[in-house]
Amino acid sequence: MSKIIVRGGRKLAGRVKVNGAKNAVLPIIAASILAAEGESVIHDAPPLDDVLVINKVLESLGLQLSYDNQSVRVNAETIHTCEASYELVRKMRASFLVMGPLLARMGKARISLPGGCAIGTRPIDQHLKGFEAMGAEIELGQGYIEARVNNRLKGAKIYLDVASVGATENIMMAAALAEGTTVIENAAKEPEIVDLANYLNAMGAIVRGAGTGVIRIEGVEKMKGAVHTVIPDRIEAGTYMIAAAITQSELYVEGAIGDHLRPVVSKLQEMGVSVEEDENGIMVRADKPLRAADIKTLPYPGFPTDMQSQMMALQLVVDGTSLVTETVFENRFMHVDEFMLMNASIKVDGRTAVVSGSNKLRGAKVCATDLRAGAALILAALVAEGETEITGLHHIDRGYVDIASALRSVGADIYRVAPQEEQQTQEIGMFAVQPTWA
Numbered sequence: 410m411s412k413i414i415v416r417g418g419r420k421l422a423g424r425v426k427v428n429g430a431k432n433a434v435l436p437i438i439a440a441s442i443l444a445a446e447g448e449s450v451i452h453d454a455p456p457l458d459d460v461l462v463i464n465k466v467l468e469s470l471g472l473q474l475s476y477d478n479q480s481v482r483v484n485a486e487t488i489h490t491c492e493a494s495y496e497l498v499r500k501m502r503a504s505f506l507v508m509g510p511l512l513a514r515m516g517k518a519r520i521s522l523p524g525g526c527a528i529g530t531r532p533i534d535q536h537l538k539g540f541e542a543m544g545a546e547i548e549l550g551q552g553y554i555e556a557r558v559n560n561r562l563k564g565a566k567i568y569l570d571v572a573s574v575g576a577t578e579n580i581m582m583a584a585a586l587a588e589g590t591t592v593i594e595n596a597a598k599e600p601e602i603v604d605l606a607n608y609l610n611a612m613g614a615i616v617r618g619a620g621t622g623v624i625r626i627e628g629v630e631k632m633k634g635a636v637h638t639v640i641p642d643r644i645e646a647g648t649y650m651i652a653a654a655i656t657q658s659e660l661y662v663e664g665a666i667g668d669h670l671r672p673v674v675s676k677l678q679e680m681g682v683s684v685e686e687d688e689n690g691i692m693v694r695a696d697k698p699l700r701a702a703d704i705k706t707l708p709y710p711g712f713p714t715d716m717q718s719q720m721m722a723l724q725l726v727v728d729g730t731s732l733v734t735e736t737v738f739e740n741r742f743m744h745v746d747e748f749m750l751m752n753a754s755i756k757v758d759g760r761t762a763v764v765s766g767s768n769k770l771r772g773a774k775v776c777a778t779d780l781r782a783g784a785a786l787i788l789a790a791l792v793a794e795g796e797t798e799i800t801g802l803h804h805i806d807r808g809y810v811d812i813a814s815a816l817r818s819v820g821a822d823i824y825r826v827a828p829q830e831e832q833q834t835q836e837i838g839m840f841a842v843q844p845t846w847a
């Protein structure tokens with residue numbers, strides 16, 4: 410089992426570079442299915458496990474794809490099958506995003522139900538409601554969802570009961586090739602939606618209003634491949650900003666876009682962190698004791714649920730008590746039990762966690778229960794006394810490009826041990842590769 414080992418107490422200094430956004434690149438790669446002619450080239454596609462999975466999904470449909478030097482090239486002229494298997498969809502829920510483009514381009518799609526995951530049940534009713542409104546017939550059976558339409562999908566007015574990111578994306582992609590105009594009301598407003606709309610428009614679609622609550626898509630008959638560069642990952646950026654704050658350090662987060670991080674920036678400032686934005690990134694400085702601040706997760710532009718656990722790591726060490734209210738996912742407090750193993754003091758009551766500050770965190774053996782929980786444990790470990798051993802790295806690898814090396818490059822005592830190295834370590838009684846603190 411691979412693990413990350415951190416020895417807390419080091420200050421950080423220097424710059425970390427943000428990669429392309431996981432949550433933007435996944436729908437964008439899926440949208441490439443819409444191009445009946447030409448090649449798409451997607452730059453700044455981060456080398457993450459999730460990107461490999463979506464690439465495999467497209468390959469399994471018969472598309473030609475290559476991934477080199479952070480650029481994905483997709484030729485979608487030929488599609489052999491419209492079925493995405495359980496084996497691939499279970500690895501990553503975002504695989505379900507191929508349903509909209511397949512249905513629009515091929516008139517049918519059979520996709521495994523994505524199921525729930527550690528952070529909640531995560532239904533897909535809003536995606537299906539959108540496809541049905543556009544004339545698709547939906548059937549569920551044997552763990553798969555089958556959608557079909559005779560001729561083309563038809564534009565429709567669709568009000569989303571929840572401003573779902575995935576449903577907005579799936580419906581936008583389906584509507585791009587539909588006959589007539591689709592209006593999505595109560596649409597999600599995340600920057601990743603805007604990035605997808607920009608890519609769709611470059612492919613020949615007509616999408617207006619992305620980034621607002623009402624998106625209008627005028628369907629076109631044909632789309633072609635396009636070249637696109639993915640936006641920087643605001644959640645990766647926010648994670649490194651908290652790394653600076655929690656270690657009382659100074660870090661320049663290169664590529665971070667302040668406008669995408671407004672709630673995180675303002676919360677850090679409220680806590681006493683200095684944040685300076687320029688056109689290339691964000692400088693974060695913490696050089697005095699920080700204050701408690703409450704957070705409530707909400708759809709964009711509210712505080713992102715994907716930053717909730719990392720912010721909780723910071724709340725554990727600041728002065729005072731903070732409240733964390735999670736309104737987006739019903740089960741996103743699993744990191745609390747792991748923090749407790751590190752001597753944290755947190756009480757959970759339903760969707761709210763009461764986080765006591767000024768904890769003297771202590772290193773422990775902990776496990777990443779989901780992607781952001783894993784990042785949060787690393788952040789806590791940076792300031793914990795002694796050594797923390799973090800397992801469950803497959804979660805972290807879904808969304809962070811070698812976070813251990815990135816943090817080590819700015820001074821953290823953090824090291825990843827692969828299973829064979831661990832075995833050698835046991836055999837010869839030392840690290841197979843010299844850890845930074847040795």
Ligand SMILES: CC(=O)N[C@H]1[C@@H](OP(=O)(O)OP(=O)(O)OC[C@H]2O[C@@H](n3ccc(=O)[nH]c3=O)[C@H](O)[C@@H]2O)O[C@H](CO)[C@@H](O)[C@@H]1O
Binds near residue numbers: 529530571601715
């Ligand atoms: C790949 C990707 O972009 N993932 C992000 C995306 O996930 P994802 O697109 O899955 O998240 P949604 O915005 O769809 O989910 C938000 C809420 O809506 C509910 N819901 C969603 C769809 C639906 O048909 N019915 C329904 O009830 C969900 O259960 C959840 O409670 O947005 C989440 C919320 O910002 C982020 O945490 C994820 O990192």
Ligand SMILES: C=C(OP(=O)(O)O)C(=O)O
Binds near residue numbers: 715
């Ligand atoms: C929850 C997340 O991703 P996904 O929707 O892919 O599970 C995340 O990025 O924190």
